[in-house]
């Protein structure tokens with residue numbers, strides 16, 4: 001007996017990195033307990049990157065391959081592509097008729113992002129960008145999701161989908177949509193190797209499918225305690241990127257390493273070697289699964305086509321209820 005229904009998605013921004021792993025590990029757990037639909041939300045990618053479409057299909061395949069490599073199982077969840085289920089667009093359109101613009105404008109990420117992208121010289125003051133929390137609500141509600149796994153910063157988006165569900169049910173006097181609950185996930189924020197935000201564009205990420213050599217090289221580049229110049233200097237692990245990673249991936253040794261660092265009983269080279277070994281233990285199996293999947297050409301397209309087909313069947317049932325409530329024909 002499943003605990004409820006879940007929809008969650010990611011934009012196809014390219015190959016994933018280790019910073020995405022905790023979200024994926026959470027999804028892998030949730031697929032056992034909930035009836036899950038996981039979507040590659042390609043229309044969302046267009047809200048901020050509408051000019052960058054050359055590699056979109058490639059990026060969709062890459063992200064799906066990473067999901068499968070990390071342990072998502074198409075026998076246990078539906079893995080779909082948003083644009084292959086046109087009902088997302090229809091529900092978004094119908095919701096847009098009954099959603100006050102002020103709900104979207106007050107979304108905390110909206111003004112922040114407009115400003116952030118503006119500073120980068122990028123124009124995203126577009127109709128689609130304003131409406132993206134509503135498209136997100138359509139994504140969630142289309143599958144009658146009862147739960148949405150999110151980090152703290154995304155709670156306002158789930159709140160909009162709850163408000164939209166409430167308004168729809170009240171306005172059309174039909175209990176079509178459940179109000180989805182937040183399933184708060186602890187997602188530790190991993191810095192890039194240079195202690196900035198981890199991003200492929202900065203080159204400071206560790207790819208989910210990095211080779212053992214790439215892992216060693218990225219760990220070698222990690223910023224350590226800048227006050228520890230010589231091995232005999234006492235260290236401060238609290239300001240060291242390597243230590244941040246040990247805390248997440250090496251819970252058995254982390255306390256001992258921190259204590260040894262403070263007493264200068266361990267050098268940074270040895271400390272990094274231990275971390276690289278731990279990261280390889282986590283990423284090695286993901287890389288192996290990816291290699292196995294790559295040996296089966298067409299497998300990712302098949303998974304996405306089948307997942308989208310199942311998602312369309314679910315979406316079609318919901319849209320019948322929505323159209324009937326709103327008095328429109330399909």
Ligand code: SF4
Nearest residue numbers: 235240242261268271
């Ligand atoms: Fe960082 Fe480890 Fe060096 Fe201490 S010993 S400064 S925790 S890399």
